[in-house]
Amino acid sequence: MKEEAVQPPVVYRGSFLRKALINSLITAIVIFVSVYLGSEQFHHVDLALIGYLVATVLCLLFFTMRITAWSLRPPTRRLWRQGFEMMTSAKGLKFLFHTLGTNIGTQKFIVKRSWFRGAQHLLISWGVLFSFGITFALVLNWMHFELVAPTTYEVVMFGIPLFRMGVESWLAIALYHGLNWTGIAVIAGCAMAMIRRVYEKNRLVEQRDEYDLFPLVLLMAISITGSLLTVSALWMEGEFYYGISLSHEIVVIVFLLYMPFSKFWHIPLRFLAVVIPAYHGLAEQKKCARCGVEYATSMQIQDVQTALSKRDLSVPIEHTPLHMSDLCSQCRRISNRLSASRMKVGLAQAGVWVQGNGHNGLTALKEGEPLIETHPEH
């Protein structure tokens, strides 16, 4: 099975290198500064976590570069910009928060695909996101615990003491074991996902082991080795602790380096999804040039036409100001067939007649050609 790259990354190479360097530099500086501040001028650097730290930094740099490349694509760039512009209005912000809640919070759209998929994805995604929160905070030394009294911890973030809690307190236990709870969620979610991938094998015709199953195995491995650390410490008097911790570290490092180039790449994409409801909902509706049905926003049609023209792939209707995207999907299909039958096509809303251009595209009607008219209704 071969996969062909759809976009040759040739066009933007020059600007990509420059932008990628700049963005990576910014990311690196931000990380450095945050570690510096978090560890209170490197006083609290946890050397045991240094392997994790290096991998995390690399992971973030890789993500930065890939996001840079991705955002340079005309449709992506356009959508980001539209998103940011829309978020400046109160209405846009309302859309934003609502969508954050339904798209990323409750992930309603996945639940609609099936409740089982919804449940598994909620478990995995929230498990992973919370794990990230805790590990990044610890690994980048943004947060640490200080024993301020024999039975009291103080939680310090970026050098700022946040609150104190008893060593044996409920909150403390919840916090130390945070990664265990998230680990359990991830294990459950991954198990569900694997069951689905086996059980629905007949339906998941395009699934590939290396793309779809390996990430699940990796997440399982991280969560299981992580949980075993706790098991070893609590119930096995530290037996195998070193071995487990080493294997945990290895899988996590593999995961961090693999993440930006894997199925997990969809995580940053999801943040672009957040702008879509506003993008569709806020702009004025556009009517199909043939049948008059409202099928899009003018803004999006403009954006799509711009994006295509930047790739030299405009699909105009010749000798008219129109593009194919000025027709609704159904009218595009019908117009293609009618022109293939040498009939003239009435774009009633736009007030023009078009016909085949002799090369299977459409063009404005030339006088004197024997053609049959069709009615622009459906």
Add this chain to the structure above:
Amino acid sequence: MPKVLYIDFERCIGCRACVIGCEECSGHDHLSRMFVDELTPGETVATSPTPCMHCYTPLCAESCPVQAIQVMDGVVLSASHEKCIGCKNCTYACPFGIPRVDEAKKLMYKCDMCYDRTSKGRPPMCVSVCPTDTIQYVDEEVVKLKNSKPVQYQWQFGATEIETRTVIGLPDLAGHKYGYYDAEESDPYVGQT
């Protein structure tokens, strides 16, 4: 030799078996990806089916902000479930009017030539069920170069040329053997808007 879809639309009887048949393919999640459109509603019963044209340079993919549309073994696939953000750019960019977006699932879906079937050497479901062989699954080279009637697979929109894997057969306008339209009867309506 790679096989492609061939649409000889003057044979279409508008029964929409392809539309329902499409739901039957494993991997289609009971969502039909096929279209059958009435071409001249109120005038005649002429119809045409439209599957994906499977472009060599798919504009759906070009317009996708998240690169969710992949090409595999000569088939432009439906958007990847984890990447697609339901923005609908593809539905507007496609000059053939193919992709659709499921609003609730926020997911684009389109013809994938029944990947399940074609990867096992069987024709796609629409081809399998079509009562009139309007939709056929044939050798690309044969249908493009040696077909018995003129075909469309190179589409010139202004300066842009798009080559599609799917091939459309032009109706027989000289003999109109399949009666695609009846010129005489349609005449009185020329000039009406």
Add this chain to the structure above:
Amino acid sequence: MKHIQNIDYAMREFDAITREGEELVATHCAFCGMQCGMNIRFKPDTKEVLGVEPRYDFPMNGGRLCPKGVSAYRQVEHEERLLYPMIRRNGKLERATWDEALDLVASKMREIQLQHGKDAFGIYSGSSMTNEKCYVMGKFARIGLGTKNIDYNGRYCMAAAATGFKQSLGMDRGSTNPWSDIKFADVLLIAGSNTAECHPLSMPYVWGARDRGAKLIVVDPRETKTALVADLHLDLRPGTDIALVNGIIHVMIRDNLVDHAFIEAHTNGYEALKETVAEFTPYHAEMITGVDQRKIEQAAHMFGKAREGMVMFARGIEQHATGSDNVSNYVNLSLLTGKIGRKGSGVATFTGQGNGQGGREHGQKADQLPGYRVITDPAARAHVAKVWGVDESEIPGPGISAYEMLKSLGQDIKGLLLICSNPLVSAPSIGDIEERMRSLDFFVCIDMFLSESAELADVVLPSTVWVEDNGTTTNIEGRVIRIKGIDRTPGESKRDWEIIGEIAKRLGRGQYFDYGSPEDIFNELREASRGGVADYYGITYDKIDRMDGVFWPCPSLEHEGTPRLFEDLKFKFPDGKAKLHGFTHTGPNEKVDKDYPFILTTGRVVYHYLSGNQTRRIEALRKLCPDPYIEIHPNTAAQLHIKNGEFLKISSRRGYITVPAKITKIIRPDSLFVPYHWGKQLGINRLTNPALDPKSKIPEFKVCAVQIEKAGEEDIKHAQSALY
């Protein structure tokens, strides 16, 4: 290896896909006489039905299916399936046990027959069941219940074709030719058939003929897809077929396009026919039919000059008060030109019901015994009595036809067993029929869904869907094929033949219905049909599997069936000659007048099957055609200021319905078309004319006089509440 009889068919070189954890059962579609081959996917452990997989190697359709075929399996796991018997208590159908229900049925049968005589209990059967079941129904009526009153819904469907073929050719098999012969015709004359919608899988053959350059003549008041394609579309006024065909025959005789040698050697009645058509000049025919006389001339030449040609027709010409004569007149075209008994030459009717062919051969028709035997023929009675193991005198005489039976419900017929039919959608003038059904003393219905008719029953018994039983059907060409089932009976449902067996047992007649399997029934049917016109004796389940279906007659175990009839040009009359009958135009039973100025014609849409009891429940089909509509020509609509989609009240002397207008040029300006698959307030059969063809007793569904007006607010509300 494919059997030689199948080489010209449409099969394809692919194997079906079997997926992990699934099995396929190779069976046929539940809908329409084409009986397309299909595989049903199911889980072997739970017997859950999962979907459909093309059966590429079946000759007739080569895996191709219409939308009904693709979605047929979706009725199997349907939530509205009847899963347990129901008895009406205090006016409501309530769950009951099988014993309660069957005991009640048997006791009511006894009671009514004791009080009012044997014939007071009627059976109204159907043709969408296997041959085995149809056979059992006929036998059950005659020697289980001992009533003469059994008839079936094929009376609305195939009766005219059957009678017409018999009076012209001496026997009736829906098609004289195998379907692959269509491809080899030089001219096809298709009359009153919307082939593209009602028999989509005949289209590969029609297109096949077209690909070979065949001419196509279509007779239809609507410009259907076949009419759009046709070289000649004879868009006649509904109900004027005899005049049109007379016009064509007139031209053929005038221009010497008839085959005199054939007429001389193989037919009787030519001179009388010639005399009858003498007055039907093209001009005269145009005046009656509304078809341009030039087109009539062209049709005569196109058909007359072709070497091979087939005449094919369907309900459009058959559902008339002159239905059987219409059929014979179209058959005349073949006989006059000697186009019969050869590859590419013959006559055929498009069988509508799933087993419309087999269902009319094995004794569930009022006047008929198995093997297409006539019930009044002493030899036939003796043969069948011997096979059944009863005394000949125990077999009653002929009963009354389906519509006549419905009309006498509550009067001569006090009790009714309804199976495999939904007359409250499919009968003419259903408003009246509903009252009749309500006046029954006892009414039991066997069905898998609660149809409009079943809703009125006193007892409803749940049966299985087609793919849950084994058996055979006989397709549009006369090919006997096997329906293979999955061994499942959801809930408490039982197979129809088992239910009948249980009732028979309770009537003390169990010994005649003690079958172990459908194959047992089939083997008895083979004996019963032996020596009859429809001789199945040589057909076995194994032979069907081996040959992908066997064409009857097949009189011996060595015989390989008869795909093409009349190859020897010996017709089934004592002298071996076919009969040419001449008919003069009388027109439809009900003519338009100033109160009812439009002609209403009805028909099917591709998404629904007959009364819609199954297809209206399948969501994919219902979505594509949820409700009926009325097709009206733009000129007519403009005159009445009707807009597209506007609700119209359409009424005849018998009733009215309110449906939205669909303005289209495919219908004649003087005619209106409404599809008939709906009941209650949406049933166009409220309006249709129950005038019967005196010979075949088929009602005149295809023409009645109506008026239309814009619906009032009250009617619109009423209609909208009924729409899906």
